[in-house]
Amino acid sequence: MGCRWIYSMPVRTLLLIVGVALITLGITEGKSILWVVGVISCVASVLVFRKMQQQLREKSWLMLEAIRNRDYSFRLPVAGFSGGERVLQDTLNRFGGLMSEQKQLMEQRERFYEQILSSVTSGIIVLDEDMKVVQTNPAAARLLGLPVLSTLQQLDRYGTEVPHVFRTLGAGERCNIQFSTSKGEVQLLVRASVMQLGDRTVRILALNDIRNELDAKELDSWIKLTRVLTHEIMNSIAPISSLSETFLKRSDVIGTPLYDGIRAIHETSTGLISFVDSYRKFSSLQKPSPEPFYLLDLLHQVEGLTLVPENIALTLQIEPAELMLYADPNLIRQVLINLIKNAVQAIGGHKGRIHVRAYSSADEHVFVYVSNDGPAIPEAEAEQIFVPFFTTRSEGSGIGLSLSRQIMKLSGGTISLLRSGTNGWNTTFVLEFE
Structure with a gap:
């Protein structure tokens, strides 16, 4: 520290001037000792200059190595330096400070973009030129039915x-893909884009679940159609039912041949009103009133309704037993009743099993599986079971499953039918709560 003054600009200049003066004086007066001392002084000036250059190269190399390793905490000493050297040292320190600020800003931006990727519902997958997964978000793994997507x-x-x-x-290309997972059928729209990331070319794939969007639009269309139909039918049938009831009470009709015909008209119109009224429920569901509740308690309530006959065993597997849902318990109870009733009707008078399993996934989604070992639903019918008014039973209304789908939609969840044989069961419906 005490010898740094030797490398200062004034000292180097003074050594050089003194050396040149002594050499000149020694040659003029013929005194060899003077020009020898002068030569030594000049050599010392050159050596000091070279030493300074070497130190500058070493400092520059250290600074570049620090930048290459993304370490911007380096600081060069300025004490003991003067003139240009002090300015250079201070400039390098300022440069390090600016690079450190830029690093912090980039880290903040990366955290910001990661937070956005974690929040969006679209799946994002980034691939490098070797088709290796560089980055992805939780939505991509969820849409693909995987806990984590790494390859x-x-x-x-x-x-x-x-x-x-x-x-x-x-x-710029897009493609629809469809496949089956343990949670049901998945239909995705995949869009690709390419960009340059440093010296690498990466491909960005955006995944969107179009099946749920199509189902939602289809459900809205059915609701609007049902409202129009029920309104028009009720307006036409209600007067017929009322007038026929009035005629049945008249004394000049009772006991005449007209009575049986009017009674048939009245019974038919009354039955049609009841039939249409059940469809009205599909298009006029109450707004959900969500609240936290224990799923196992709700299932015990359904179990207490004695919906399941003795020839069928009902088993519950809730993991953990304290699993909670945040939804409208009255509406969810109706969904579970519909699914258990359908399972009982599918098994019929044969011995069978109904199994209800529920758990919470890593992303805090709750899945409820309602399975039975009755006859599997044919593939052609499986595609139509959520369509309003579709039924394969003569006494069925075709409202139960479509009503369940609407309840799940209002509850922010979904209901799906898994392929026959999934997890060893002939028929499995899965409810997903986000």
């Missing part, structure tokens, strides 16, 4: 089409 090889379980699309979809 495209994980998608081989859905066949060759899904990973092939992810590997070959070009920039």
Whole structure:
């Protein structure tokens, strides 16, 4: 520290001037000792200059290494320096400070973008040129039915089409893919874009669940249609029922041949009003009043309704037993009653089992599976079971499952039918609460 003055600009200049003066004086007066001392002084000035250059190179190299390692905490000493060297040291320190500020800003932006990716419902997958997953968000793993997506090889379980699309979809292209998971059928719209990230080219895949969107639009269309139909039918049938009831009470009709005909008209119109009134429930559900409740308690309530005959065993598997839902318990109870009734009707008079399993996933979604070992639903019918008024039973109204789907939609969840044989059961409905 005490010898740094030797490398200052004034000292180097003074050594050089003194050396040149002594050399000149020694040559003029013929005194060898003077020009020898002068030569030594000049050499010392050159050595000091070279030493300064070497130190500058070392400092610059250390600074570049620190920048290369993203370490911007380096600071060069300014005490003991003067002139240009002090300015240079101070400039390098300011540069390090600016780089440190930029690093902090970039880290904040990365956290900001990661938070956005975690919040969006669209799945995002970033692939490098070698088709390795560089980055992804939780929505992508959820849409693909995976706990975590780390490699495209994980998608081989859905066949060759899904990973092939992810590997070959070009920039600006889009494609629909459909596959089955343990949670039901999935239909995704995949869009690809390409961008340059430093010296790498990356492909960004955006995934959107179009099946739920299509189901929601279809459900809204059915609700609007049902409201119009029930309104028009009720306006037409109500007067017929009222007038026929009035004629049945008249003394000049009772006991005449007209009585039986009018009674048939009245009974038919009354039955039609009751029939239409059940459809009205589909389009005029009450607004949910969500509250926290224990799922096991609700299932015990349903179990107490004695919906299940003795020839059928009902088992409950709730993990954990204190699993809670935040929804309207009255509406969810109706969904569970509909599913258990359907299972009982499917099994009929044979011995069978109904199994209800529920658990919470890592992303805090709650899944409720209602399974039975009755006859499997044919594939052609499975595609229509959530359509309002569709039924395969002569006494059925076709409202139960479509009503359940609307309740789940109002509750912020979904209901799906899994493929026959999933988890060893012939028929399984799954409720998902987000």
